[in-house]
Amino acid sequence: MDAKTQGTRRSGDMAGFSVREALAEDLLKSAVTAVGDAAYRWSIEDGVLTWSAGASALLGISDISTVATHRDFATRLLVEGPGRYELICRSREKDKGTGVPYELEYQIRDDFGGVRWVEDRGRWYAGSDGSPALAVGVLRAIDERHKREAELIRLSTYDELTGLLNRVRLKEALTEAMIASQRGRQNSAFLLIAVDNLALINDAFGFDVADEVIVSVGERLRSLARRGDSLGRYAGNKFGLVLRNCNEERLGGVCERMLAEVRDKVVMTGRGPVAVTVSAGSIALPGHASSVEQALARAEEALVLAKQRLRDSHVVYTPSREREKARLRNINVADELITALNDKRIRIAFQPIVDAVSGEAALFECLVRLEQPDGSILSAGHFVPIAEKLGIVGLLDYRVMELAVEALRNNPHVTLSLNVSGRTTADRLWRETLAAHLRADPDLARRLIIEITETVAIHEVVELTEFVAMFRELGCKIAIDDFGAGYTSFRNLKTLDVDLVKIDGSFVIDLATSPDNQFFVRTLVDLARNFNLPTVAEWVSNEEEVTMLRDFGVKYLQGFYLGEPAMSLPRADYTSMTRRIVA
Template identity: 35%
Template structure:
């Protein structure tokens, strides 16, 4: 009789698009009732074991919110049960990855119960599938449909390596010149968004599997129409040897939609990812070499990632290439003239405490004053300076000026950015050691900001540099955390003092996904005893969310723009305005020589004399 009743209940649930569960919270055991095979395409063995197994089936974007909602409900309901009060039901909506990889909209309803017989707390709930649930459909333009039809024969071995791609591009140019002067094609670069996060969450072996499946998916999409090559890390090149330039954007968008709507299937189950795509048109009439083509495609990919990911960008030569060389030379010339004329300045932006909303320290930022007295932001000249190999001069100037300010104002704390080029230079580090070894009171108020890319380039060397800086008394901050390739596990090994959460997560933090991501980053940083800075807060609402989430420091226009004056002094203070001077003249005016601070290792002094 019990068996027949159980089968009857299962059948009734299946017809209603519902499955039920009982979760033993203390023992973390899940028991299911209903036809899970027809509900989501998963066998009972796959999802009945415990909450962690079940969470693996959720859409990754929904998992943190669902876990948080359930835990908050349990905490509240437990208190009511203990007080003998009635307990309301809990409700949540999220997506489950089906066995076929499709997202299923699910509504969960549950209530907390106390089992008097066992003394255990049980969460008794049900999942109801949307009746109108259907597989997402990717609408393909004509060009994309052509690509999809050609995909039937794909699936070969994926070559890897930058040299392989350069060789393929060279072969394309040679063949195109022999065949036709009008032959066209295009190169796409495809990168997995936030791959470092996947590497941390699922582990290195599973991350490798994600990369393999991504390559296979790209081969399936491209088929015989293109060749897929893993260029570097999580970046794939897709070379369309024959293709109209006007179809490139459509194919790029199709790739985005394909990954967004259909998760990758790895050994542990479905994994949802998004990708970014960059593109460059190939033409036999162009004089560009293979390396230039690949660099342009990668630059377009970076532009797509800078937009937040899941985006396509093509390299626009009319806006980028034609004027690029002239712009570089002009920017470099402007920069050198500014140094000679004492028009290079430091600007200071306050960074506030999340606890009391008072200034904790200031970031020192480079600004350039043009001949008309207009202050130029860094974005107008720093990228060109870096590409021209002049960033060491900038960093040396900023460091000298910052140290001088710290010596003049004993309560001041400043952070200074250091480029990868400078960080790799032993002269810079020796200069800093010489300047600070007898000034511990200055060193302890200096924060050196390094970039994620410096860590990736040579993590062991970076660790040694960080250790040296901290031995001096300095703190070290990792800038733009979350935007690049630093894994969470590396934070502890690096022994970083501060991580600055990239502004792309802070902007529009009211969006649930961005908000959850910031909270996750903060929790992980706290776990390795690292302080957090939320960069780019532009509104009071954004700042308040960061404060509520426990972010240690907040930086952004909401608290102040970078200004080329001593913003820590009162407005009418006689020394608030910084006179136009280089670090050299400032040192001379104070009675100190450059050698007093930097000895024979003064790279800046050598360059300026």
Template identity: 40%
Template sequence: MQLRHLASRGLEGSTPAGRAPLAAAHPPATSAPLRPPAPFPAPGPDAGLILSSIGELAYHWDIGPDRLSWGPNRRETLGLVADADIDLGHAYGELVAPESALSRYDAVMQSTQRDEGAGVPYQIVYGLAAPRHLGPAPIVWVEDTGRWFAGEDGKPAYAHGVLRVVTERHEAERRAALGAQIDSLTGLLNRAQFAEHLDSALQRSEASRKPFAVLLVALENLFALNRTYGYDAGDEVIAGLARRLRENVRATDVVARHAGNKFALLLDACDTEETLSAAHRLIGVVKDAPFETSAGPIPATIRIGGVIAPREGRSPQALFRHAEEALDVARQGAGKRFVAYSASLARQDARLRALRVADNIVSALSDKRVELAFQPIVDAATGGVAFHEALLRVRLPDGASISPATLLPVAEKAGLVQLLDQRVMELALERLAAEADLRVSVNCSMATLLDAEWPERLAQAAAANPALKDRLIVEITETAMIEDFEATRSRIAACKRLGVKVAMDDFGAGHTSFRNLRDLAFDIVKIDGAFIRNIATSEDDRFFVKTLIDLANHLSLKVVAEWVEDDATARILRAWGVDYLQGAFFGCAETRPPADGRARV
């Protein structure tokens, strides 16, 4: 998050446009010092030598003229950063690294505390990046401990403190966080980490003009394997496949667990022919020898979809999508086990794949392979799980899952989405009946919403156990609501009569008017995650999300923020008064919610 110490609009204590009120710096546990004279006296040579030896640097910030005074050891402490213009507060603020969650500006100018005469303590950690014209240099991470003192108007007038270099500690914490993002079964990177490697590879490829390949490897018939040998043996095969893939690629290549029975591989400096050769070699090494498990040797086979970057995709998302499309083709029959993506392949196969997806939906409904995955939605204040969103999962006969992005557009065009909605509701009600402490939200498509008989079916489904309705939330997308306002109002009213709560999903995507939002009497609004995920870096998104929250609060609606993926975003949203948080930072969708209801906070 790019945070600057001083706003260009002045130093009157007002928050710069788009800046989140994040003055939540932790005060250091030190006694209050006496108010120092101004200007701040620089330490003597001996003091500078001592401070340098322990990686610390004293400073004084005179906020009115925006002047920064430093101890004599700033070059020894900050290295190349000290050669930049750091004698003014706003210039120093320009050096705060985007990865930083807070800055000195946040701690001082946005503090909610008052100076009662002894100053107000603060302690924050942020990174400093030297300007590019000074040459390459790593980010210097510092712990900034100090106090600010108020002027006659009660607003910060000056501050002083000490910077302590904590780069090694920060790197250790970063490595520990990385360890938490490793797949526990296979020891491989997870999909999010793999996407970061993809992003870096794309940047390198742009500079070197060398292509690289992305492969998606799918273990075949996992569903049948689990059913025949048991889930423990299935996990052993997955772990064994991970080892075999890792052992048969180069040290410069990257292997990750993509999802379930799928693995993602990044083959560095690899063209089309080399990719084809590598894929066939991997198919062979998996097929040639069974995997040793506690249930005995188990043979396995794989299918692979591949894409060459950057020719066939210039973003991690595009590469994942194209590799998935190629893998879908590879899985369609007894033909090629490896398929390389091409634009012509995608065009020719789109219609056939849509028909196959529709067939898979029908067979999954018949064979009871429609399942639910539950993603936790946590209370922003306590961190405890408030309820779960029930997410649709459709399994193929081999145990693989059809991605919702592929499934739902086809289901809507084929007229199958109402059948899926009905099955999802049935499964959700079954789980509610089985687990007395569970609360669940269920999505409702536009086709279902416009069905005049849907309220009656919902009433009949809940009639068997009236207590269920108090723990059920129906989610309606904002864009669907706008298509037929009166029908939406009628269905919401029907849910209310049953005692079922109603949430507006993707709030902000359809730009609902104030009047419509008020008249529809929702209980909850869920802010579209497309606006949430960038609030740490985008002033426009911060302004828009804050406006949505204020509007919802004015109407006494509970607010859920979707796609919360890091602590910095969560802290911003808590400060703005969001009621609930949902996203990968608090837990991914699982087929069974944790019994203890724990969530990451």
């Protein structure tokens, strides 16, 4: 092939390559336009910008020729941090022949008075001297993405109902204030403020009105917060306020102003005006807390003390040696209790409940005990109140239930009475486990009485109705314990369909010498008789009380005088556990 022919072919190949390159470039531009993006070419030496189709719509610029240079384009930008010019022209990277990538986000002003978020991604290429000469990139609209990200940030920072800081951000603000206080920059304080009786507002007006109250209280508190303070919603009805530059001497006055701001004006809701008060617990920092957790716990402690006084009260936390001793004692007892549960050192003591006429044991109440590592036995009063306070009484109830079922199986002629705390009546696992035992052996249910305290019956009648119906259907009997302490109405007893009433022992003490107690017990027994409910008198301590209670018509008697709790049941002769009474 001669040179002329070769040259002609080479020219044809180059022409074909140019055509293919042009087609590929057109295809790329079409693809970019199709997805709503816009491409550009920036000649860095002369500043000329060449835009693809679609740039005008994406940028909101009617005449794209008004941004035909980088200088014109830059006048419209709102950039945080380095812009495109800095990323490219001041880059320390070197182009090795494939270009250097860059990426950034910024806002650009459109022709309609708004701004748009844009993602800018591309590559710059070096000229013969190695410095940036050309940049080619693609712009993408990212307004929706930024809105989603902003919403996520808002949700992670602010409470959805009130618009105040949420619990997480409030704790962060408290952390920052405590760090500043510990470094000696300024004193600070933390207030925990709770809406009083929000549950009553819920019941009387509905949850929507309660939400309006929470929002209104938040707005009033915010009106008193200073620049630099941090106010947030700590929990359902609680607000937290971090006060900068506030010493302990001023804290009481600040709390009073907060309470007055809420107290002195009713809250106007969609269902009319609602009178609202708040209570507050506060703590001065850093003097009375060394950590955020301690500050929160002590502010909560002060709030509890305020609520114990009256509503619309406030308490400033002050150290108390007795409180610290009680707290340490609670912690130690709780640790010991958990260890005893794990080691299976929870026991049952059985106290006889005797027939008032025959004096024979009719049934036995299961009383929880804790066996210490040395073998000694602790009565319930040493640990049950703490278990209830710390929310672990359910673990005790579950173990006692297991032991009671085992005792029923091992003593087929015994009837047992089992106490249940209010928390446990709502415990699905406890209910389903006991129900499974009773269904597997119906004879157990026939010999089991479940005791519910009167205070639970007062406050949770509706919830208890299902509980009582479930176990009565399985064959158990239900007793109300400590009757009279809370003045339960007999309507509630009828609603719950109980089988037995245990008169609170405080009315049996000094029965022989107290006319008031005599009248009260006689009245309770007469009323119970009208409902065909047998009664049990607790804490019986002498023969004179036995005689009076039997004359009043009490069916069963219980107390140390008649039989002390024993750690085991006799196999047959129950009279060995009881004192014979004179008929």
